[in-house]
Amino acid sequence: MASVTATSHSPISADHLCVGYGKRPVIEGVTLDMQPGELLVLIGTNGSGKSTLLKTLAGLIKPVHGDLHLLGEHAGQLPKRVAYLPQHPVSSHTLPLCVRDMVAMGRYAHLGLMKQTSAHDREIVEESMTRVGIEAEADQPIRDLSGGQQQRTHLAQVLARQAEVLLLDEPTAGLDINGRKLVADLVSAERARGVTVVMATHELNDAEHATSVMLLAQRVVSVGPPEVALRDEFLRECFGFTQPH
Amino acid sequence: MNFLFGVFVDDQQLRLELIAGLLVAVTCAITGTFVVLRGLSFIGDALAHGVLPGIAAAMLLGVSGMLGAVVSAVIMMSGVGIVNRRLRLSGDTAIGLLFVGMLSLGVLITSRSVSLVGDLEEILFGDIAHVEWSTISVQLIALICIALIFTICRRPFLLLSVDEGLVNTSGFSAKLFHNVMMAMVATTVIVSFQTVGTLLVMGMLIAPAATGALFARRISSMIMIAALSGSISVYIGLLASYHYDLAAGASIVLTAVILFALSAIFAETRKSISRRHDDDHDHEHPHAHGHVHI
Numbered sequence: 001m002a003s004v005t006a007t008s009h010s011p012i013s014a015d016h017l018c019v020g021y022g023k024r025p026v027i028e029g030v031t032l033d034m035q036p037g038e039l040l041v042l043i044g045t046n047g048s049g050k051s052t053l054l055k056t057l058a059g060l061i062k063p064v065h066g067d068l069h070l071l072g073e074h075a076g077q078l079p080k081r082v083a084y085l086p087q088h089p090v091s092s093h094t095l096p097l098c099v100r101d102m103v104a105m106g107r108y109a110h111l112g113l114m115k116q117t118s119a120h121d122r123e124i125v126e127e128s129m130t131r132v133g134i135e136a137e138a139d140q141p142i143r144d145l146s147g148g149q150q151q152r153t154h155l156a157q158v159l160a161r162q163a164e165v166l167l168l169d170e171p172t173a174g175l176d177i178n179g180r181k182l183v184a185d186l187v188s189a190e191r192a193r194g195v196t197v198v199m200a201t202h203e204l205n206d207a208e209h210a211t212s213v214m215l216l217a218q219r220v221v222s223v224g225p226p227e228v229a230l231r232d233e234f235l236r237e238c239f240g241f242t243q244p245h
Numbered sequence: 246m247n248f249l250f251g252v253f254v255d256d257q258q259l260r261l262e263l264i265a266g267l268l269v270a271v272t273c274a275i276t277g278t279f280v281v282l283r284g285l286s287f288i289g290d291a292l293a294h295g296v297l298p299g300i301a302a303a304m305l306l307g308v309s310g311m312l313g314a315v316v317s318a319v320i321m322m323s324g325v326g327i328v329n330r331r332l333r334l335s336g337d338t339a340i341g342l343l344f345v346g347m348l349s350l351g352v353l354i355t356s357r358s359v360s361l362v363g364d365l366e367e368i369l370f371g372d373i374a375h376v377e378w379s380t381i382s383v384q385l386i387a388l389i390c391i392a393l394i395f396t397i398c399r400r401p402f403l404l405l406s407v408d409e410g411l412v413n414t415s416g417f418s419a420k421l422f423h424n425v426m427m428a429m430v431a432t433t434v435i436v437s438f439q440t441v442g443t444l445l446v447m448g449m450l451i452a453p454a455a456t457g458a459l460f461a462r463r464i465s466s467m468i469m470i471a472a473l474s475g476s477i478s479v480y481i482g483l484l485a486s487y488h489y490d491l492a493a494g495a496s497i498v499l500t501a502v503i504l505f506a507l508s509a510i511f512a513e514t515r516k517s518i519s520r521r522h523d524d525d526h527d528h529e530h531p532h533a534h535g536h537v538h539i
Contacts, residue, residue: 060410079416086410095282095406096461105407108400109415141462 009072011036011165011196012057017066019049019056025064026052027219034198034211036164037191041207041226042200044216044238050200051087053216054169057198058084070165079109083161085154087169087200099145099153100138103128106160128156131186147174155186166190168199172206184209204230252487258374262440262483265376266497268384269437269449270475275395276433277454278468279426282406287337288325288427290447291344293434295321297351297443300368305358310368311383311435318431321347371442371494373483380439387436391429395468398425403464441494448498449475456505459512474504 010033017030027049034040042050055061056068059076068075070082083106106128107121129135132152137145142153151174158166166187172180180203187197188209199206207213213229215221215238222234253260280289296314303313321343328339355365395402401417405426412419430450437446453475454467461467482497 055410058410058414060413076413079414082414084410084414086408096458096463096467097403098462101463102407105400105404105411105415108404108417111400112416113397113400139462 009069010034011038011071012040012198013067013069015067017056017068018064019052019061020064021052021061023064027216029220030066030214034196036194036196038211039187039191039197039199039209041210041213042198042216043202043204043207043213043230044221045202047218048216048238049218050216051169054084054167054198054200058082058167060084080161081163082165082167083109083158083163084167085158085169085171087173095141095143097142098139099129099134099142099156100125102142102153103156103160106157109161124162125156125160128160131159131189132156132182148176148179151175152179152182155183159186159190164195166195166197166199168197170200170202172201172203180206204235248488249484252484256487259483259487261376261378261381262373262493263479265373265381265384265440266479266483267476268381268388269440270453270479271472272384272388272391272433273437273446273449274453274457274468274471274475275391276429277450278457278464278471279402279406280430280450281454281458282464283426285426285430286447286451288340289430289434289450291325291340292318292321292427292431293438293443293446294344294351295347296434296438297368298347298354299351300438300443301351301354301358301365305354310439314435314438315431317347318435322427322431367442368438369442369444370492371438371440371445373440373493376439384436384440387432391432394425394429398422399464402426441497445494445498448501449478452498452501452505453478456501456508459505459508474508475501478504 012032012034014030014032017032018025018028019030020026030053032040042053044050052061056063057070057075059074059082063075071078104117104121104125107117107125111117111121126135126138129138132155134149134152134156137149137153142150145153151171155171158168168187171183175183184206187199190197201207207226207230210226212224213226214223215229215234217238221238222229222231253263280286296317299313299315299317299320300310301313303310303316324343325336325339328334328342332339334342351368352365355368401412401415401419401422404412404415404417405419405422409419409423412422433450434443434446437449441449453471456474457467457470461470478497478501481500483493485491485496485500486493
C-alpha cells in the first residue's frame with residue numbers, strides 16, 4: 001500500500017483547545033502537535049471526554065474556543081483525508097446492506113454525489129475487507145453478523161477511505177482477543193505508511209505502542225509518552241487505582 | 246378470470262383508480278424505505294395528520310386540497326424545527342405537539358362547516374373513487390421528482406441510515422440531506438392523500454417497505470420489493486373494494502399489512518429451517534468451518 005504523501009502541515013495541531021457542547025466546556029487546555037505516523041491514545045472512564053474530543057477533531061462538534069487544525073485546515077474540512085470511526089456505529093437490524101456495500105461507503109467522501117465507482121475503488125474495498133478478515137462475509141447482510149464482525153466491517157469502511165488521519169473511537173469494542181490484535185496490527189501498518197492515528201479506549205494495554213497518551217477525566221490529567229502519562233499517581237487520579245506491576 | 250382482471254378492462258374509473266394506486270405504491274416504496282430504515286414513522290405519521298387543516302381550509306376556499314396540504318406541511322415542519330431548536334425540547338415532544346395541534350385545528354375547521362363534515366372522512370380515509378387524470382399527472386410528476394432525488398442523494402441517504410456523524414465526516418451535510426428526505430416524505434403524503442387518505446398513507450409508507458426489509462440485501466432491492474408489495478396491495482384492495490363494496494383506501498392498506506404479516510411468517514420459518522440445517526451440518530461435521538472459538 002502506498003505511503004502517505006508528506007505535507008508541510010502538522011496532521012493535527014491544537015492550541016489551548018477547549019471542547020464541549022455549546023458553551024459548556026468538557027475538557028479545557030488541550031495542546032497537540034502531532035507528526036505523521038504518530039499514535040495518540042486517549043484513555044479515561046465513561047464521560048471523561050474522550051468521544052467529545054474525537055468528535056471535535058472529526059469536525060462534528062465546534063470547539064468551545066481555542067485553535068484546531070487538521071492537515072492545515074479547520075476540522076471537518078478534509079473528509080477525503082480524515083476518517084472517523086464513531087463509537088458503536090448503528091448497524092440497524094433492518095439495514096438491508098451487505099458487508100461489501102457497507103465498506104464501499106468508506107469511498108463516498110472521494111466519490112461525492114454522482115461520481116461512478118471505479119475499478120480502483122472496488123479494489124480498495126476488497127483489500128480493506130481482506131485486511132480485517134471479513135472477505136468471506138462480503139455478500140452477507142450486515143444485520144446477520146455478530147457484533148465483532150460488524151465492528152470489523154466498520155473498521156474496513158474507515159480503512160477504505162485511505163485517509164491520512166484516522167480518528168478511532170473505541171475500535172476494539174466488541175472484539176475478542178484476535179480482534180484486538182488485529183486492530184493493533186492495523187494501526188501499526190497504517191502508522192508505518194505515515195498515517196496519524198488518534199484512538200480512544202478504556203484499555204490501558206492499547207497504549208503500549210503509542211507515541212503519546214492523554215489521560216482524561218473531564219480534564220487533561222496527564223499527557224506524554226506512555227511511561228510518563230501512565231504513572232501511578234496519574235492513574236490513581238483518573239481511575240482511583242493503579243496497574244499491577 | 247373476469248373477477249380478477251376483467252373489471253379493470255370494463256370499468257374506466259376503476260382503471261384510473263388502479264393507475265393512481267400504483268403510482269402511490271411506487272412513490273411510497275422509495276420514500277417508505279428510508280422512513281423504515283431511519284425510524285421516521287412518528288414524524289411521517291405526524292406529517293400525514295398535520296396536513297389536515299390545510300386541506301380543509303383549501304376546500305373551504307375552493308382551491309386545490311394539494312395546495313393546502315403543501316402549506317400545512319411547511320408550517321408543520323417549520324414548527325417542529327422551531328420547537329426543537331429554540332425551546333430545547335426533544336424531537337418527539339416537538340413532533341407530538343405540532344401533530345395534535347394541527348390535527349385539532351383540522352377537525353375544528355371541518356366541524357365549523359356543514360359542507361365539509363362529510364369531506365372529513367374522505368380526507369382521512371381517501372377518496373380514490375373521484376380520482377381524475379389531473380390528480381394522476383401530479384402524482385406522476387411527484388414520482389419522477391422523488392425518483393430523481395433518490396438517484397442523486399442515495400449516498401448521503403444511505404449514510405444517514407447508518408450514522409448521522411458519518412454523513413458529515415464523508416463530506417455531506419447531514420442537516421441538508423435530512424431536510425431533503427423530510428421534503429420527500431411530505432411530498433409523498435401530499436400526493437397520496439386522495440388515494441388512501443391522510444390516516445392511512447402511513448400504512449403504505451411503512452408496510453411495503455417493512456416487507457422489503459425482511460428480504461432485501463441492498464437498498465435498491467428493498468425499494469423494488471416494497472414497490473411490488475405495494476402494487477399487489479393496491480390491486481387486491483381495489484378488487485376487494487369493487488366486489489364487496491368496501492372502503493378502497495382501507496382495503497389497500499389492510500392488504501399491505503396482511504402481506505407484511507405473511508412475509509414475516511415466511512421469513513421467520515425460512516430462517517429457523519436454515520438454522521436447523523446449519524445445526525445438523527455442524528453436528529455431522531463438527532470441524533467443517535475451520536474456525537477455532539476461544
